[in-house]
Amino acid sequence: MTLFSAVFVTTMGAGLVAPLLPVYAHELGAGASEIGLIFGSFSLTRSLFVPYFGKWSDRRGRRPFIVFGLFGYFLVSLAFAATEGIWSLVAIRLAQGFASAMVLPVAQAYVGDMTPSGWEGRMMGVFNIALYFGLSAGPVLGGVLEDWANIKVSFLSMGALALCGFFLSLIFLPRGQKPRAQNVPKETSGPDRPAGPGYFALLGIPAVRALFIFRATFTTAIGITWTFLPLGAGTRLGLSSSAIGLVVMVNVLVAAVCQAPMGYLADRISKGLMIGVGGLMGVGAMLCLNEASTFWGLVLANSLFGLAGGIAFPPVMALGVIEGREAGAMGSLMGLLALAHSLGMLAGPMLGGFFIDWFSFDWIFRIGSGIVALGTLLFWTQYKR
Template identity: 45%
Template sequence: METMTTGDKKIFAAIFVSIFGAVMGVGIVVPLLPVYAQNLGASGFYIGLIFAAFSLSRTFLLPLFGSLSDRTGRKPYITIGLFGYALVSVAFIYSDTVGGLIWLRFLQGIASAMIMPVAQAYIGDITPKNREGFTMGLFNLSMFTSLSIGPLLGGVINDLAGLDAAFAGMGVLSLAACLASLFLLPPVREEHVMTRGSVPAKWSLLLTDRFLYGLFCLRFVYVFCIGTIWCFLPVFASSIGLSSSRIGVLIMLGVFVSGLLQMPMGMLADRTDQKRMAICGGLMTAGAMVVYTWAVDFWGLFAASVAFGIGGGVAMPPLMAMAVVKGGETRAMGSVMSLLTVAHSMGMLFGAAIGGVAMDFFSLRQAFPFAGLIMVAGVVIFAVCTYSKRCEVDADTPSVARITGPHDGI
């Protein structure tokens, strides 16, 4: 089994540290924004618009930056995006209007579109063959751990020093991440994507690839469930009398458990049938959404959150491993990763919106099993789109062969 070169290990460490700092910085601030906006006089509609502005700009620009990075290199987009995060952090300190917050979140979404899929593509470029699950699982630790730490740290900073200090903290972390990328990543001319000498697949081919569509659907429905949980679990938990601190634990728990499983499940994904593993994890996630419906106290919700974290921890490493192989096959790693990040953004948006409709027409509890049904539907679509008789091989077969599915037009 191949391993990373010393140079690639340095690249991995630089990107890991950069993403950890940037995501933790955002995690410090984002949970505090609704309260800040409300203090500025924002209604519920405008608070929603503040968050929607980020997703809107991010979703539409993800494919552009992913595709450009396949042709012009990864480093410029990661560095500029992180510097944009730092500038927005400073601007937040001086913003005293709801409209200003909306525009800043819109700009922050643009910066985000330049960072995450391009960073994932860079990791994909340097991932050794048959080590896709482990490598992406290890990299995902940077996001899961920072997402767990950021909100807790933000609450402490806000209580001790105020909201401006939290914005400043995001700025410092983002700037540090920018400098790490600027000085630790090699020049663009030395990047794998620039030295391979091959032409990336066109968007017209990627968008008609059934296998890639299956990956997109599974990522979408998984994040759809996350959007439902993050929006409605606090309301549901509050309705049964749980404190804010316990609600915070429940929200963080799923992310934390998934983070713990990224490396071991990534290693397992490199040694077993990745599609079956992703399907099992998806069905576990759907089952966890039903458990939320049955919960009547903190420990019931605790168990559901742990189950959801386990499901995500099982499903996501093989999915990302398959995405890396698909990106390598098509020579369009940036485009493939940007499509999965689009699925993430859309899942978060639709999970909150459609879950709200289910709550309004039925009851608050029904938002969770409804999301579970969406998850099952997505798993079925994933299974159909990635089905191929060529995948029925033993566990010793290299992972490229294990996940090869239909290649419509590629």
């Protein structure tokens, strides 16, 4: 419960500013490519460091990384409130990605350590409820705060929530608990035990490679949506910050509602089938986002995209727990999946900014649809092996 609460308040804080940041950067004079860089810089440092933190947490324990990462989130929030420059935003997002690399993948590994065999889908689904409900509450609260006061208040609110998560983890998470893989003898557990297979060895497993590909490609479409859907809703449709927050919120809210039932279902039917269905729904949802031209059209299309992720991600994480347990490297496996997520969130904003600057806004959701379709196809070719 402590871990779930810490993740909830932290992701809600991050969700406070995510839909407002593209519009804020645009008001500061940033072009589409610069907005993509601001969003992508977060995923750049996250991609660089998340494999190391995941692997180190297998050796040193999970708690220190979670605690220090949450405090880093708090410091980053203060820096956001103190700056108004485009390149300063890039630098702060780089620091935020570093802090994020310590928190979510390590927390997922923590849950994976506690998950009994046969309960992978249910446990990861319940954990993801905290993640998704935090992300869904954040955009609405952030939009209301921005309309009521200004974006600085949203930044400071993000910091306050991160500080709450820090104190929860510092006080209530057990001290000195180190993970121990099932296939490692007890006397070799702890800081000096073997680190388990490396990332290239894990990617040599077809099921792991399939999960990595799907997670990276689907998240590329998420990165496009989170970065440029608020921008389009604000500049092309003239929606208020509160309305933009609602449009973004429905995606994550629908995904949150799906986590527990889809996690339960993933323990009983083919996980690969569920991932394939979610991928195909994601292709259709991105095409619907391309055609939406009203507030309610955006709400419906983004809800469908949330449903796609809500169906696909619980079995992805359940398979990740199974493969991590079998490989004796839960932290490394969760770090690898987090790396796939970060690469997608890096590629999505950068690709979207490029196509807007060189072609038109209408291209970005079509590109996202094609990427999800390719990722789903590649997933099946690897998973069937």
